[in-house]
Amino acid sequence: MSDPTAPSLDFWYEFASTYSYPAAMRCDAMAEAASVRLRWRPFLLGPIFSAQGWLTSPFNLFPAKGRYMWRDLARTCAQRGLPYRQPHPFPQNSLFSARLALAVPEDLRADFSRAVYLAEFAEGKLISDEKVLRDILATLDLSAPDLLEKANSETIRENLRGETEIARKLGLFGAPTFVAADGELFWGDDRLEQALAWAQSHQGATG
Amino acid sequence: MSDPTAPSLDFWYEFASTYSYPAAMRCDAMAEAASVRLRWRPFLLGPIFSAQGWLTSPFNLFPAKGRYMWRDLARTCAQRGLPYRQPHPFPQNSLFSARLALAVPEDLRADFSRAVYLAEFAEGKLISDEKVLRDILATLDLSAPDLLEKANSETIRENLRGETEIARKLGLFGAPTFVAADGELFWGDDRLEQALAWAQSHQGATG
Numbered sequence: 568m569s570d571p572t573a574p575s576l577d578f579w580y581e582f583a584s585t586y587s588y589p590a591a592m593r594c595d596a597m598a599e600a601a602s603v604r605l606r607w608r609p610f611l612l613g614p615i616f617s618a619q620g621w622l623t624s625p626f627n628l629f630p631a632k633g634r635y636m637w638r639d640l641a642r643t644c645a646q647r648g649l650p651y652r653q654p655h656p657f658p659q660n661s662l663f664s665a666r667l668a669l670a671v672p673e674d675l676r677a678d679f680s681r682a683v684y685l686a687e688f689a690e691g692k693l694i695s696d697e698k699v700l701r702d703i704l705a706t707l708d709l710s711a712p713d714l715l716e717k718a719n720s721e722t723i724r725e726n727l728r729g730e731t732e733i734a735r736k737l738g739l740f741g742a743p744t745f746v747a748a749d750g751e752l753f754w755g756d757d758r759l760e761q762a763l764a765w766a767q768s769h770q771g772a773t774g
Numbered sequence: 775m776s777d778p779t780a781p782s783l784d785f786w787y788e789f790a791s792t793y794s795y796p797a798a799m800r801c802d803a804m805a806e807a808a809s810v811r812l813r814w815r816p817f818l819l820g821p822i823f824s825a826q827g828w829l830t831s832p833f834n835l836f837p838a839k840g841r842y843m844w845r846d847l848a849r850t851c852a853q854r855g856l857p858y859r860q861p862h863p864f865p866q867n868s869l870f871s872a873r874l875a876l877a878v879p880e881d882l883r884a885d886f887s888r889a890v891y892l893a894e895f896a897e898g899k900l901i902s903d904e905k906v907l908r909d910i911l912a913t914l915d916l917s918a919p920d921l922l923e924k925a926n927s928e929t930i931r932e933n934l935r936g937e938t939e940i941a942r943k944l945g946l947f948g949a950p951t952f953v954a955a956d957g958e959l960f961w962g963d964d965r966l967e968q969a970l971a972w973a974q975s976h977q978g979a980t981g
Contacts, residue, residue, distance in 0.1 A: 619836055629826055629947060631945050631946070631947040632947045632948070634945060635945060635947065635959055635961055638958075638959070639960075639961070639965075642968070738838050738841060738842060739838070740836060740838040740839045740842065741839070751845075752842055752845070753846075754842055754846070757964055758846075761849070
């Protein structure tokens with residue numbers, strides 16, 4: 568979706584977030600079909616969770632909710648024909664993959680991100696493992712040494728901190744969250760359809 | 775839906791729960807269309823929340839999530855043409871209305887419950903106010919004195935405690951939750967369609 572006059576929608580995602588996986592796997596195709604420009608914006612939930620006293624995922628803190636989430640996620644993936652394997656450990660450390668997602672060329676960010684999600688939620692891999700990330704970069708014909716160095720740079724670190732702070736100020740408290748040009752929030756993979764409809768009908772000044 | 779051989783689905787709801795309102799307003803019609811027998815089962819979330827250290831609604835404990843929920847609820851109601859007014863205070867004390875829902879004749883439980891939700895989420899009334907509940911009973915041609923006395927009986931108190939304990943043992947952590955005959959859980963108004971489809975295709979021994 569390269570038409571700059573098309574309505575836009577920001578897709579805020581976190582690599583450790585479970586429902587971000589099915590969202591990442593369908594959002595580009597659905598945005599394309601809806602003629603909405605989708606902007607992929609990785610961020611970290613950790614700082615947002617820890618600010619409210621959570622030192623791990625709420626799905627670990629609240630076991631009944633966690634059990635339900637794993638079951639619901641498995642059902643969602645099965646229904647959509649998405650490969651799925653519960654990641655261990657959970658949550659995974661998503662810091663470096665998030666930095667890398669900001670370091671890769673913007674037009675490859677979605678491809679890179681989907682590959683990270685597949686490694687984590689379909690292939691049983693650790694996304695904190697540099698080898699896993701190198702393999703993904705190689706598949707995309709990207710230079711792993713250059714991008715690993717860039718991902719470790721202060722510029723990218725600051726970029727990710729800034730994005731996470733923007734997310735917090737927008738009112739994000741979970742992922743995935745879709746944010747329309749007028750600031751309207753839609754939380755969860757299951758709100759993607761509504762978010763796209765909103766973006767189409769409420770094209771803001773920045774849209 | 776009175777066919778005893780039809781697949782069944784339990785609708786677990788809590789009168790203080792926000793998303794139980796839109797669910798309550800649509801679930802009977804949708805179950806009827808799906809030829810699924812729906813069983814209305816009021817319970818209390820308070821004991822389940824307090825067991826994990828929450829002394830009020832998570833929407834109050836986590837303000838960003840709460841702000842989002844009110845907005846999302848308003849959007850959901852608007853989309854469905856449901857009247858909506860944010861209740862104050864929130865959460866309301868739902869204990870007596872839950873007892874009353876168990877005290878009214880079973881074939882009027884859904885009508886009574888929808889009237890309670892409308893009072894709370896559409897008419898700005900306090901469902902802990904006995905006058906509000908008396909008016910609802912009168913509208914249903916039920917004897918308020920008899921039912922208020924029955925709702926205060928040890929039998930009904932024990933019934934509600936028992937239902938809440940069953941809910942906890944089933945793994946419920948929020949409302950509304952739909953539970954199929956085989957124990958499969960579907961949490962949230964937005965999972966009603968999936969729950970009905972599951973009930974149709976996984977009719978259990980008790981279904």
